[in-house]
Amino acid sequence: MSRRERREREEREEKERKKREKEEKKRAKLEEKLYKKRQKDKENNKKKASKTNSHKKNTSSNKNKNNQKQKNKSKSKNKKPNFIIKFLKTFLKIILILILIICLIAGILIGYLGVKTNWNKSEMLKLFAKETTLLLTGQTEEDLEKLKPIYCLVMGVSKDIDVSLTDTIMVCAYYPKTQQASILSIPRDTFIGNSIYTATGTDKVNSVYAAHGNDPEATLKEVEELTGLEINNYALIDTDALVNLVDEIGGVYFDVPIDMKYDSKKQDLHINLKKGYQLIDGNKAEQLLRFRKNNDGTGYSAEYGSDDYGRMRTQREFITETIKQTLKLKNVTKLNDLVKLCFENVDTNLDVNEVLKYVPAAVEFDISNIKSLALPGASERIGPSSLWFFLHNEEETEQIIDEMFLFNEKNEGNVSIAPEDLTIQILNGSGEEYVSEDIKNKLINKGYNIVDIKSTTITKKSKLINRTDKPEEFSEEISDMLDDIELRKGQPNDYSIDYTIIVGQDMV
Numbered sequence: 001m002s003r004r005e006r007r008e009r010e011e012r013e014e015k016e017r018k019k020r021e022k023e024e025k026k027r028a029k030l031e032e033k034l035y036k037k038r039q040k041d042k043e044n045n046k047k048k049a050s051k052t053n054s055h056k057k058n059t060s061s062n063k064n065k066n067n068q069k070q071k072n073k074s075k076s077k078n079k080k081p082n083f084i085i086k087f088l089k090t091f092l093k094i095i096l097i098l099i100l101i102i103c104l105i106a107g108i109l110i111g112y113l114g115v116k117t118n119w120n121k122s123e124m125l126k127l128f129a130k131e132t133t134l135l136l137t138g139q140t141e142e143d144l145e146k147l148k149p150i151y152c153l154v155m156g157v158s159k160d161i162d163v164s165l166t167d168t169i170m171v172c173a174y175y176p177k178t179q180q181a182s183i184l185s186i187p188r189d190t191f192i193g194n195s196i197y198t199a200t201g202t203d204k205v206n207s208v209y210a211a212h213g214n215d216p217e218a219t220l221k222e223v224e225e226l227t228g229l230e231i232n233n234y235a236l237i238d239t240d241a242l243v244n245l246v247d248e249i250g251g252v253y254f255d256v257p258i259d260m261k262y263d264s265k266k267q268d269l270h271i272n273l274k275k276g277y278q279l280i281d282g283n284k285a286e287q288l289l290r291f292r293k294n295n296d297g298t299g300y301s302a303e304y305g306s307d308d309y310g311r312m313r314t315q316r317e318f319i320t321e322t323i324k325q326t327l328k329l330k331n332v333t334k335l336n337d338l339v340k341l342c343f344e345n346v347d348t349n350l351d352v353n354e355v356l357k358y359v360p361a362a363v364e365f366d367i368s369n370i371k372s373l374a375l376p377g378a379s380e381r382i383g384p385s386s387l388w389f390f391l392h393n394e395e396e397t398e399q400i401i402d403e404m405f406l407f408n409e410k411n412e413g414n415v416s417i418a419p420e421d422l423t424i425q426i427l428n429g430s431g432e433e434y435v436s437e438d439i440k441n442k443l444i445n446k447g448y449n450i451v452d453i454k455s456t457t458i459t460k461k462s463k464l465i466n467r468t469d470k471p472e473e474f475s476e477e478i479s480d481m482l483d484d485i486e487l488r489k490g491q492p493n494d495y496s497i498d499y500t501i502i503v504g505q506d507m508v
Contacts, residue, residue: 134360144361146421147176148468151405152233152350153220155209156242156289156315166209166219166236168289168315171227173405176361182404183319184227185312185374187390191382192222196391199383216347226375226392227401233350241345242289243282248341251281252322257304257314260291280318289315308390309374316372324367371404419447422474422498426450429459430503439503442481451497462504465490470498482507 134140156168169186186205193203202211205222212218216234224231246252260273271287280288292311293299300310326338339359343352377392424443428436433455440450462485466475475487478499485507490500 137356137359139357139360143357144176147358147361149173149175150233150355150358151229151231152235152348153216153223153231154319155216155219155234155236157209157236157238164210164214165206166216167206168237169205169219169223170316170319171223171229171231171405174358174362174365176358179361179365180369180371181323181365183316183370183372184400184404185316185372186223186226187308187312187375187377187379189308189379189388189390190226190375190377191389191391192226196382196389197384199387199389200385201387203383204389217349227397227405229401229405234348235342235350236347237345241342242285244345245282245338245342246280246285246322247282248338249322249326251279252285252318252325253277254280254288254318254321256280256288257310258300259294260287261294262291263295285318288318307379312374316374320367320370320372323365323370373400373404376400419474420449422470423449423451424478425452425497425500426503427454427456427500428503429456430505430508431458432508435507436503439482439501439507443478446477446481448478456502459502459504460506461486462507463488463502465500465502466498467500468498475499 134144151171151173154168154170154172155166157164157166165188167188169188171182171184171186173182175181188204188206190205191199191203192205192208193199201207205219205226208219208222209216216236220231220234223229255277256273256275259275260271262269262271264270269287269290271291273284273287273291291314292307300306300314304310305313339356340352342348343350343355375390375392376396377390379388379390381387382389382391426436426440430436436453440453443450462482464475464479464482464485465488467490478501479485479487482501485501
């Protein structure tokens with residue numbers, strides 16, 4: 001057999017094999033289909049048999065059911081359910097329940113406030129504001145008792161010429177325990193130089209900020225030296241910040257003392273205010289606080305306070321009204337946001353979290369407790385260029401500082417202070433650990449609060465440093481407990497430290 005014949009035979013065999021396979025598949029599918037049909041027929045026969053039996057048994061009962069269905073259908077045709085009415089009834093019930101719950105809570109709250117304040121309406125509002133802000137700041141009454149007096153130098157920056165000048169300078173203080181506040185205006189032309197005979201424009205307090213590269217700390221140090229106060233904090237407010245803050249509380253109602261009309265292209269300043277009680281928005285606030293003289297040269301009257309004295313009085317009174325109206329009930333729930341807004345728009349070294357702690361105490365503040373004065377002294381022409389300066393009276397300044405600030409500080413110090421209210425730091429310079437532990441145990445047994453204890457460089461003599469002017473009785477008691485160690489007055493080294501005890505080798 002040739003190769004060609006062999007190949008042809010193989011092809012024929014392959015075709016026959018494929019044909020057989022195809023026929024087998026068709027036969028398998030047919031058998032499967034017949035099998036399924038037989039199974040289905042069996043199931044149908046069973047169902048028919050069961051239906052026949054059950055039909056015979058339930059013929060009478062089915063007739064009764066059919067009759068009942070016909071009756072129900074006829075009834076349902078006459079009475080269709082109104083789903084809208086059902087929904088409204090359910091909704092009104094929920095609303096009624098909510099109203100009852102709100103009334104119950106309001107009744108309990110009003111009762112609590114009434115009992116606490118003997119049903120005095122204004123006191124009830126204050127207490128409500130206080131409780132609300134305590135909740136918002138996450139504080140308690142005990143936290144408020146620990147608040148210290150807070151001091152701040154407030155400076156308003158103007159750009160009347162090519163440099164930035166702090167033409168508004170005020171020392172502000174708040175005493176939370178006695179609910180008092182003080183505002184002392186520092187005239188912008190106050191002399192802070194060394195000699196009146198060589199005085200130049202840079203010897204004015206309002207030029208210090210620009211002269212030190214726009215550094216508010218420089219002005220702060222000059223005012224501390226001028227007043228003898230440890231102010232520590234500053235807040236620098238520019239025009240945009242002032243506008244934003246006043247607008248945020250919806251404006252401030254204020255009695256403008258005189259008609260104010262002034263225009264300056266150089267300063268891009270246009271003032272146009274009419275005398276009288278009116279709502280001052282942010283834009284008008286800028287005009288009010290920057291006003292000095294009218295276009296015709298007239299200004300504040302001598303009775304009100306001429307020139308800068310009148311300007312400073314207006315500034316103090318406007319700030320007082322701003323505080324008063326900020327603390328109204330309508331603003332209570334957003335006081336936290338107002339404080340944060342201040343920090344976003346004001347250059348300050350204050351800590352926003354520390355300031356927020358004062359909000360619940362501040363809502364109880366009575367605006368009549370603000371003491372407001374200007375630095376005492378007189379204006380004179382001095383120096384080789386015969387420039388106008390304000391020369392403060394040192395003796396009267398000392399008296400005013402004592403009356404407005406130190407007096408309040410002493411009162412703060414005497415408000416129900418107990419040993420546990422004081423914070424004490426122990427620095428062990430003896431070289432022996434047991435010494436500081438013994439001192440710590442003695443003080444704790446007497447009720448004192450030890451907040452910090454650590455080692456320091458070796459010291460021969462022990463000292464007790466009073467850092468916050470607490471009453472002498474506590475200094476003397478602690479000194480007696482520690483064998484009459486040396487007493488000293490020191491600067492605050494931490495916001496929460498009242499006393500520092502330096503343990504020396506003389507206690508070993």
